[in-house]
Amino acid sequence: MDKLDRHLLNDFQRDFPLVPHPYAALGEQLGMSEAEVIGRLAHLSDQGSVSRVGAVFRPHTVGGSTLAAMAVPPADLERVAALVSSYAEVNHNYQREHRLNLWFVVTAPSPEAVGAVLADISARAGLEVLDLPLLEHFHIDLGFDLKWS
Amino acid sequence: MIDSIDRAIVKATQDGLPLVERPYHAVAEMVGIAPDEVMARMERLLEAGIIRRIGLVPNHYALGYRFNGMTVWDVADSDIAEAGRLVGGLDFVSHCYHRPRHLPDWPYSLFAMIHARERADADALVERIAAVLGPLSRGNLVLFSSRILKKTGLRL
Numbered sequence: 001m002d003k004l005d006r007h008l009l010n011d012f013q014r015d016f017p018l019v020p021h022p023y024a025a026l027g028e029q030l031g032m033s034e035a036e037v038i039g040r041l042a043h044l045s046d047q048g049s050v051s052r053v054g055a056v057f058r059p060h061t062v063g064g065s066t067l068a069a070m071a072v073p074p075a076d077l078e079r080v081a082a083l084v085s086s087y088a089e090v091n092h093n094y095q096r097e098h099r100l101n102l103w104f105v106v107t108a109p110s111p112e113a114v115g116a117v118l119a120d121i122s123a124r125a126g127l128e129v130l131d132l133p134l135l136e137h138f139h140i141d142l143g144f145d146l147k148w149s
Numbered sequence: 150m151i152d153s154i155d156r157a158i159v160k161a162t163q164d165g166l167p168l169v170e171r172p173y174h175a176v177a178e179m180v181g182i183a184p185d186e187v188m189a190r191m192e193r194l195l196e197a198g199i200i201r202r203i204g205l206v207p208n209h210y211a212l213g214y215r216f217n218g219m220t221v222w223d224v225a226d227s228d229i230a231e232a233g234r235l236v237g238g239l240d241f242v243s244h245c246y247h248r249p250r251h252l253p254d255w256p257y258s259l260f261a262m263i264h265a266r267e268r269a270d271a272d273a274l275v276e277r278i279a280a281v282l283g284p285l286s287r288g289n290l291v292l293f294s295s296r297i298l299k300k301t302g303l304r305l
Contacts (some may be wrong), residue, residue: 009207010207012204012205013204013207014204015202015203015204016203016204016205018191018195020171020173020174021170021171022172022173023168023170024170034170038169038170041168041205042168045168048208048211049211049212050205050206051165051206051300052164052206053165053166053204053205053206054162054165054166054203055202055203056201056203056204057159057201058198058199058200058201067260069255084298084299085298085299090299092299092300093297093298093299093300094294094297094298095296096219096294096295097295098290103292103294104299130251130255132248132249132251133249134246134247135246135249136229136233136247137244137245138245138247139237139242139243139245145240
C-alpha cells in the first residue's frame with residue numbers, strides 16, 4: 001500500500017461525489033486517472049482493506065434492527081456461532097470476552113421480522129437472547145481518521 | 150420517509166457502488182430509473198440524514214486496528230442525554246448509542262465503540278472516556294472482540 005492508496009482510503013470516507021464519473025473526480029484530486037482510481041480501489045477491495053465504496057445508512061430508516069447478545073457455554077460456541085451467522089438477517093456477529101460472549105446485529109424489513117429472527121435463534125440455540133435495541137444515537141458517523149504512522 | 154424506489158436504490162447499493170466508470174448509471178439500470186434520478190434521490194437521502202455518508206468504508210481490522218472494543222457504561226437514565234453528548238463528541242468513538250439495560254446482569258446503558266492498533270492504546274481511549282464521564286459513570290466494562298464471525302453491509 002503506497003501513499004496514494006492511503007489518501008484514497010482516508011480522504012474519501014465521506015463526500016464521495018454524486019456525479020456521473022465519481023472515480024474521475026477522485027482522480028482529479030489525487031492526480032491520477034479514472035482507470036487508476038478504479039484499479040486501486042479494486043485492488044484494495046480484493047486485499048480486504050476496503051469493505052466497500054458506498055452509502056452508510058442511518059439505523060432504523062429501512063426496517064428494523066437490534067443488537068443481541070447471548071451467553072453461550074464454551075463447548076457449544078462453534079455450533080451456536082455458525083447457527084447465528086447462517087441467518088441472512090445477521091450482518092455482524094462477534095465473539096467477545098465476557099460471559100455474554102456472542103454479540104450480533106439483526107436487520108430485517110420490520111421490527112416484527114427482527115423479533116421473529118431473535119425468537120427463532122433462541123429456540124434453535126436453546127439459549128436466552130438479550131435484545132438491546134438502539135434507543136438513541138449520539139454520534140454523527142463521518143468516518144474515522146486512520147492516523148497513518 | 151423513503152418510498153419503494155429509494156428502497157430499490159438501497160438494495161442495489163448495499164454491497165457498495167460498482168467499480169465502473171459510471172457507477173450511478175449501473176445502479177440506475179438495476180433499479181430501472183434514469184441516472185440523474187439515482188443521484189438526485191441519493192442527494193435527498195443524504196440531506197434527510199437517512200444516508201449518513203457516501204464514501205469508502207475501510208476495513209479497520211484489515212488495516213491493523215485489531216483491538217475493537219465495545220465499551221459499555223452504567224449511566225443513570227436522567228444523565229443519559231448529557232453522557233451521550235459528551236461521549237458521542239469524542240472523535241475516536243465510532244458509534245455511541247443508548248440501549249436498554251437488563252437488570253440484574255446487564256446494568257450498562259451507554260455503548261461506545263473504540264478501535265486501536267495496540268491493547269495499550271485501547272486502554273488509554275477507555276481512560277479518556279472515563280475521564281470525560283466522571284461521576285456520570287457508575288460502572289463500566291470493555292468487551293474486546295476475540296473473533297469476527299461475520300461482517301457485511303446492510304441487508305434488505
